[in-house]
Amino acid sequence: MGARPVTGPFGLSHRRWRATIAAYLFMFPALALLGAFTFYPVAFGTALSLFKYDVISPPRFVGFEHFRSLWNDRYFWIALGNSVKFLLVVPVLQICSIGLAVAVNVPLRGIRWFRAAYYLPVITSVVVAGLMWRWLLEQDGVLNFVLMKAGLLHRPISWLGNPDLALYAVMFVTLWKGLGYYMVIYLAGLQGVSPEFEEAAVADGASRWQVFRLVTLPLLRPSVLLATTISAIAALKVFEEVYIMTGGGPMLRTYTMFFYIFDKGFQRLDLGYAAALAVVLAAAVMLLSGVIFRIFRQGGWTYY
Amino acid sequence: MRRAPGAQALRYAGLLALALFTTFPLLWLISIALRTTGSVFGFPPQILPWPPSLANFAVVWSTMPLPRFFLNTIVLCGIAVTLNLLFCSMAAYPLARMEFPGRKLVFALLLSTLMLPGHVGLIVNFVTLLRLRLIDTYAGVLLPGAVSVFGIFLLRQAFLTVPMELEDAARIDGASEWTIWWRVMLPVITPALAALALFEFVAVWNSFLWPLIVLKSPEKYPLAVGLLYLSGLFAHNTRAVAAGAVLMTVPMIVVFLFTQRFFMRGLTMGAVR
Numbered sequence A: 001m002g003a004r005p006v007t008g009p010f011g012l013s014h015r016r017w018r019a020t021i022a023a024y025l026f027m028f029p030a031l032a033l034l035g036a037f038t039f040y041p042v043a044f045g046t047a048l049s050l051f052k053y054d055v056i057s058p059p060r061f062v063g064f065e066h067f068r069s070l071w072n073d074r075y076f077w078i079a080l081g082n083s084v085k086f087l088l089v090v091p092v093l094q095i096c097s098i099g100l101a102v103a104v105n106v107p108l109r110g111i112r113w114f115r116a117a118y119y120l121p122v123i124t125s126v127v128v129a130g131l132m133w134r135w136l137l138e139q140d141g142v143l144n145f146v147l148m149k150a151g152l153l154h155r156p157i158s159w160l161g162n163p164d165l166a167l168y169a170v171m172f173v174t175l176w177k178g179l180g181y182y183m184v185i186y187l188a189g190l191q192g193v194s195p196e197f198e199e200a201a202v203a204d205g206a207s208r209w210q211v212f213r214l215v216t217l218p219l220l221r222p223s224v225l226l227a228t229t230i231s232a233i234a235a236l237k238v239f240e241e242v243y244i245m246t247g248g249g250p251m252l253r254t255y256t257m258f259f260y261i262f263d264k265g266f267q268r269l270d271l272g273y274a275a276a277l278a279v280v281l282a283a284a285v286m287l288l289s290g291v292i293f294r295i296f297r298q299g300g301w302t303y304y
Numbered sequence B: 001m002r003r004a005p006g007a008q009a010l011r012y013a014g015l016l017a018l019a020l021f022t023t024f025p026l027l028w029l030i031s032i033a034l035r036t037t038g039s040v041f042g043f044p045p046q047i048l049p050w051p052p053s054l055a056n057f058a059v060v061w062s063t064m065p066l067p068r069f070f071l072n073t074i075v076l077c078g079i080a081v082t083l084n085l086l087f088c089s090m091a092a093y094p095l096a097r098m099e100f101p102g103r104k105l106v107f108a109l110l111l112s113t114l115m116l117p118g119h120v121g122l123i124v125n126f127v128t129l130l131r132l133r134l135i136d137t138y139a140g141v142l143l144p145g146a147v148s149v150f151g152i153f154l155l156r157q158a159f160l161t162v163p164m165e166l167e168d169a170a171r172i173d174g175a176s177e178w179t180i181w182w183r184v185m186l187p188v189i190t191p192a193l194a195a196l197a198l199f200e201f202v203a204v205w206n207s208f209l210w211p212l213i214v215l216k217s218p219e220k221y222p223l224a225v226g227l228l229y230l231s232g233l234f235a236h237n238t239r240a241v242a243a244g245a246v247l248m249t250v251p252m253i254v255v256f257l258f259t260q261r262f263f264m265r266g267l268t269m270g271a272v273r
Helices: A014-048 A063-072 A074-086 A089-104 A111-122 A125-137 A142-149 A168-192 A193-203 A208-219 A221-236 A240-245 A257-267 A270-295 B005-033 B056-061 B067-096 B103-113 B116-132 B138-145 B147-161 B164-172 B176-189 B191-204 B209-214 B223-233 B240-267
Strands: none
Touching: A014 B067, A014 B103, A014 B116, A014 B138, A014 B176, A063 A074, A063 A208, A063 B164, A074 A168, A074 A221, A074 A257, A074 A270, A074 B147, A089 A111, A089 A208, A089 A221, A089 B005, A111 A168, A111 B005, A125 A142, A125 A168, A125 A240, A125 B005, A125 B147, A125 B223, A125 B240, A168 A221, A168 A240, A168 B005, A168 B067, A193 A208, A221 A270, A221 B116, A221 B223, A240 B056, A257 B103, A257 B116, B005 B240, B056 B067, B056 B240, B067 B103, B067 B138, B067 B147, B067 B164, B067 B223, B067 B240, B103 B147, B103 B223, B116 B138, B116 B209, B138 B209, B138 B223, B147 B191, B164 B176, B191 B240, B209 B223
């Protein structure tokens, strides 16, 4: 080391001071926007749940009153129940996506176009997807026709009008729209798996299924953790598909947590109560992420 | 592995069946939009639109405010993409190439946003916009999404790969940090910028919930919100609504098919390892 650098305030050299100022200037717009619209809302939203606020009159502190009324709020329990039920789509979606990723992880001619075809639903607007499937799922729609032709159904069903089926019908659309997205995550995971492991297993006489179950799948664990977390959080917060396809009906059977937040917050402007609902949903999301993380703990944590 | 021609054909058949599942709804949508006769509902459904006609497109284009919605969407997408490219690339540069106190903290803060419950933000951001009197404005629609953390990570990853020699050479020539960022770094990471632009474009083109909350006047609606609004107004005319949906979707599909390499690669490029 040569001459000792001239030190300025806080023991930083002049050069480092200049670099630091430049660095923060570069980051300023992003940090300011994230501060105002991402970090501040988390703090303020939690505080807002303790106030009565309807935009017009000033906020009034009510303590935990919102949370107490939640306990006796029929709609809250219905909404929470539906959101939790929606989690059923997660394992199905993940298993299908892994299968799809394995199917397209082959050097076939034209495989690129198949991947693109599977990804199309992802880039389709949720409004278009919702409207399209609403028509397909009508009682006299195409899906019933196909199922009846195939002999799987005797009488046409109103998928979205039947209180026992509507939520599952919406889940099906979520599955259709999500497959391609998770396929890409798994595909990236699969391409990170060195073929040597699989070849070694094949050389040892393992069957294809054994290779997949005992070699590929464990190596894929970080991708599974990531994809499962993303899709579980999305399932708990499901709203847009429901809003477009069923509007929360029939008989509130598809009325989810986010739907209730939307109603309370933006339709009835009961923002304090909506914030309380959001806090409960956030707690549910964090709890669930914790559980998923524990289940897959042995695997590494790769963040995309 | 052995390759029997039969197995190959079977494999293609399977892939094709899956492709039919993912694309059929879109094909059906196009088929509805192209017909003027024949029912949309009822058994058996008429699969092929015969005779095909563009009349529905003419109807939505002239009697519905669709051109307006298109223009709104393009304006929103244009501004959102520009802001994101600018702010994300500015924030990513020091995170990738500079040493400064607080770097780890900023990094941790950014990572934490990926786990923060974003829906709480929906309510508070609405209140913030009310206070700033930005409800029913494009500024209100755009500001909360003007920086994406995913974009910062994606571009940081790209900046990391730029060889040190390039930067050193510029520094010896006496270039400032701004010049290095603008003249040396950005041109090198164009592929990553293109990927981010694409993602942002698709995301804003399809974004629905936030514009629905912020915008109150239908003439300001982007396509996604406008289409749902029209599907209510024109509930009796499924074919016209389908035509509108096709017009909204086709540009996305075309963009995607031409750029899918960027797309698929970009999705995994934002990885933080």
